[in-house]
Amino acid sequence: MTAPIDIYYDFRSPYAYLAWWRIRRQQALSSWQWRWKPVSIDVLLNLQAGREPLAPYVDPLPPPKRKHFLADIRRSANFLGAPLSPPHQPRPDPAPALCVALRLAQDGIPHDRFIDMVFEAMWQHRRDIGTREVLTNCLTSAALGETAIESAVSPGTRSELVAQSKQAYEMGIFGVPSFVAHGEIFFGADRLDMLAWRLEQQSTPSIGQGAMESG
Template sequence: MTINIDTYYDFRSPYAYFADYRVRNAGFGLATTVEWVGRPVFIDVILNLQSGREPWAPYVDTLIPPKRAYLMADIRRMARFYGVPYKPPWKWPNRPNQIPALCIASLLSGRTEQIFRSTIFDGLWHEQRDISDPAILREAVARAGGDPAVVEQADDPGVREALTKRTVEAYTNGVFGTPTFVWNGEIFFGADRLDVLAWSVNSGAAEG
């Protein structure tokens, strides 16, 4: 039997990258086959909604300096803890624009979306690639077995609007950050909750 686990992510989240890497490499001892169904979302939209702003209002960074310093140290520490390759090509908070890649991901499905997702995560957080470059995006789509023409389709404002609406819907349904996993109506937030998620899945399989 195959079960679906909804996987909410934004490429700009290093923790979503860690989770994607763990899903690909950890195994977790799952007692059943899992389809990790990609659900790309705009994290800025979610953060705006949390603060009572309109979805596409200009993002305001509310992190205080001590929390920012902690976050940077924690990302490096967690990369070492999980054994995840980590070498971003920029200094925080400057980073390549992830929106085109998210729009492309929203147009893909199944194995194609999964491979594209992992390729972009690796490119952004390890391989020091500019994931806003159309040539790199076309290469990633082709590697995933998709049609590179989808890169041009992602420029359609309607694609961005549709993804915004899905992000608002996800927030309404309890998704407040990335990565978030939803299985059997339960929400599991963070790369560090994947083991708990696997335990829950296996417990459910044993009870069934």
Template structure:
């Protein structure tokens, strides 16, 4: 039996990177085949909608200093826990421009999208690559088995608008952060919920 699991992600989320890393390692006990369907979204749009702002309102950092310090420590701790390499080239408050890569991802599908997604996560979180550079994006698309010309298509403002609209629709459907997995109408939020997701999928498969 093969099940379909939708994966909502934004490249700038370290927890989405950890989730992608775990999916590649298959370290959470799934005993059935899975089709992982990538759903790129703009996390800034999600955060704005949560705060009642327009989708592309200027970014506002709402984390208080103690929570920011906890978040930074937790990212390092979870990287060690999962065994995921972590060496980003940026530090807060600098924020990498993930929009070009997300726009490219939105035009891909199937295995090409999945390989592209993982390569961009690796490029951002430990290979120290500029994931906004067209040359980098073209190289990654080609390595994933896609047509590098799609990078130019992704630069069309209409592509960003379409992805923004899909992000708004995802928020309306209950997606409030990344990574989020949707299976059988259920939402599982966070890299650590992959274990619970696997438990649910395995349990239902055993009952059939």
């Protein structure tokens, strides 16, 4: 594996959490080079519905699908052995954490451990990742300075998060988690196996190609 795989995520997505869980714990996945790209699922949903990027949140799921969605998350977590606690209520605002991740990436600061801490805080410990206290704890646990919060939560950085989300939507990203490898998009935590299959296909020369190269 040489080229990095882009993974578009929002901390608020339970399926992004489950994808993160697999990537961190399965050797075949953790050995790949991942490039984590924060986007706002709210912005993506608004763009799909023809609304302004920062329009108020509207639940896109009808009641039967919402019921299945919640049951499927619990079932998927049990299947994968991933700890899962009901999210903090009221609904946490993931934007501050996403902005911190975006700013760290822009500054070239390795921050995979920060991503780990935020996912754990929200989905394992029911912490409100929209608060400064929780973000400070995540940065400290990741051995990063909390000064990153100051620039990250500014209106300018939030605008950059919206811009990155819009750019992702324009290239075909409509939900999270989404993985992009060699220009091909795979959507959903359950597509990690298909992604692995595709990458293996692309890295294994065909019989004809091998014969030509050795001839």
